[in-house]
Amino acid sequence: xxxxxxxxxxxxxxxxxxxxxxxxxxxxxxxxxxxxxxxxxxxxxxxxxxxxxxxxxxxxxxxxxxxxxxxxxxxxxxxxxxxxxxxxxxxxxxxxxxxxxxxxxxxxxxxxxxxxxxxxxxxxxxxxxxxxxxxxxxxxxxxxxxxxxxxxxxxxxxxxxxxxxxxxxxxxxxxxxxxxxxxxxxxxxxxxxxxxxxxxxxxxxxxxxxxxxxxxxxxxxxxxxxxxxxxxxxxxxxxxxxxxxxxxxxxxxxxxxxxxxxxxxxxxxxxxxxxxxxxxxxx
Numbered sequence: 001x002x003x004x005x006x007x008x009x010x011x012x013x014x015x016x017x018x019x020x021x022x023x024x025x026x027x028x029x030x031x032x033x034x035x036x037x038x039x040x041x042x043x044x045x046x047x048x049x050x051x052x053x054x055x056x057x058x059x060x061x062x063x064x065x066x067x068x069x070x071x072x073x074x075x076x077x078x079x080x081x082x083x084x085x086x087x088x089x090x091x092x093x094x095x096x097x098x099x100x101x102x103x104x105x106x107x108x109x110x111x112x113x114x115x116x117x118x119x120x121x122x123x124x125x126x127x128x129x130x131x132x133x134x135x136x137x138x139x140x141x142x143x144x145x146x147x148x149x150x151x152x153x154x155x156x157x158x159x160x161x162x163x164x165x166x167x168x169x170x171x172x173x174x175x176x177x178x179x180x181x182x183x184x185x186x187x188x189x190x191x192x193x194x195x196x197x198x199x200x201x202x203x204x205x206x207x208x209x210x211x212x213x214x215x216x217x218x219x220x221x222x223x224x225x226x227x228x229x230x231x232x233x234x235x236x237x238x239x240x241x242x243x244x245x246x247x248x249x250x251x252x253x254x255x256x257x258x259x260x261x262x263x264x265x266x267x268x269x270x271x272x273x274x275x276x277x278x279x280x281x282x283x
Contacts, residue, residue, distance in 0.1 A: 001096060002026065004061065006083065006129075008091040014083040016063055020076060024124075025062040029095060030282035032057055032134050054281070057134040059093065059106060065123040073123045080112050084127055093129060094139060095283060101139045102283045106131040135178060135279040146170050146261055146272040168272070169198070169260040172252055176278030179251035186216035187271040190263035194244075195272070198258040202250035208242045212269055220249035252276055 003017040004026065016023050033055040040047040065076045086108035094103045106129030113126040146168045174180055186193050188210030195218070196203040204218055206227060213232035216239070219225060227239040263270045 001098065003096040005094045005096075006091055007094070008083055008085065009088045012083045014079060016061060019066040020072075021080075022064045022066055023061060024064055026060070028057055028059040029097075029136075032281060054134045057104070057106075057131040058109065059104075059129045059131065061127045061129075063125055063127075065125065067123075068121050077114060077123065077125075080125060080127070084108050084112050086111060090132075093131075095136075097283055100283070102136040102280060103139050104131050104136050105133065135281065136283050137176075137180075137277045137279045141275050141277055143273055143275040144170065144172065146259070146274065169258055170274075172257045172259055172274060172276070174252040174254050174257060174276070174278060176254065177281045178279050179253050180276050180279050181219070181221040181249075181251050183275040184216075184218040184220075185271075185273045185275075186210070186218070186261065186263075187269075187273075188212055188214040188216075188263075189265050190216070190270055191265055193264070194262045196260045196262075197250045197252075198260055199253055199256070200250055202248040203244075204247045204249065205244035206239055206242050207244060208239060218249075220251060225249050 002023055003015065004023065005013055005015050007013045015021065034052045035055060036052050037050040038047040039050060065073055067073050067076065088108075090105045090107050092103055093106050094101060109128040109130045115124050115126070117123055184195055184204075186195070189212050190210040192205060192207050193210060193216055194203055194205035204220075204227075206216060206218075206229075208216075208229065210216055210229070215230045217226070217228045217230060217236070227243055228236045229239045230236045259274060261272045
């Protein structure tokens with residue numbers, strides 16, 4: 001099965017699958033161009049590889065409107081043009097392929113194209129999306145709560161959890177192809193709360209005191225990094241100025257990541273929720 005659903009920024013959706021909007025060809029869902037970064041020293045044979053930077057992904061869809069009546073063809077053309085409008089900016093592309101589903105965000109690289117029908121009774125069409133972030137991601141968010149428990153004891157290792165008097169550790173598994181950002185919600189009370197990724201040695205610490213009704217919200221996504229404190233009324237305050245200068249907006253590495261929080265407070269009401277999505281280089 002190969003079904004593609006596009007949802008624009010207005011919440012309008014269109015599905016390309018079987019009749020009446022049949023997918024004839026779909027490219028760009030797996031292959032992706034990369035810009036190889038390297039350096040070369042004098043008299044060096046070849047060069048030294050540094051990194052590979054993925055380019056934006058372009059998804060090309062060719063399809064057919066399997067209707068014969070001119071009015072029906074006209075109606076579906078209007079629907080495609082209305083939903084797939086490049087002026088609406090980024091929209092969400094959801095691809096269901098062989099029992100699996102992934103999503104990515106893309107903008108129309110120009111309007112849909114409808115070739116001249118000629119003697120063809122069916123209308124063909126072509127659509128291209130440009131995806132600035134080339135990674136596919138899971139359609140669901142993985143969330144796990146890290147709860148504070150008094151005392152110093154541990155559960156069997158197979159549970160991947162360990163409790164201590166002032167902190168909590170837990171294993172988070174990134175099954176994707178690349179590192180992935182995290183969304184953190186730290187509910188008070190806490191004094192100078194800190195979240196550590198013990199796998200990489202990186203941490204984020206905010207030098208503020210959280211009350212029982214405060215919530216610290218941290219996002220480590222590239223280009224959307226944020227640190228905010230939300231009060232009981234839902235009002236948010238930018239807390240970027242209060243982060244420890246040595247903090248790093250860490251990502252979950254591929255495989256197991258041991259995260260730990262410290263609230264510097266003995267209250268059992270402290271809660272930390274870590275949310276993330278695995279990301280993939282293709283489907």
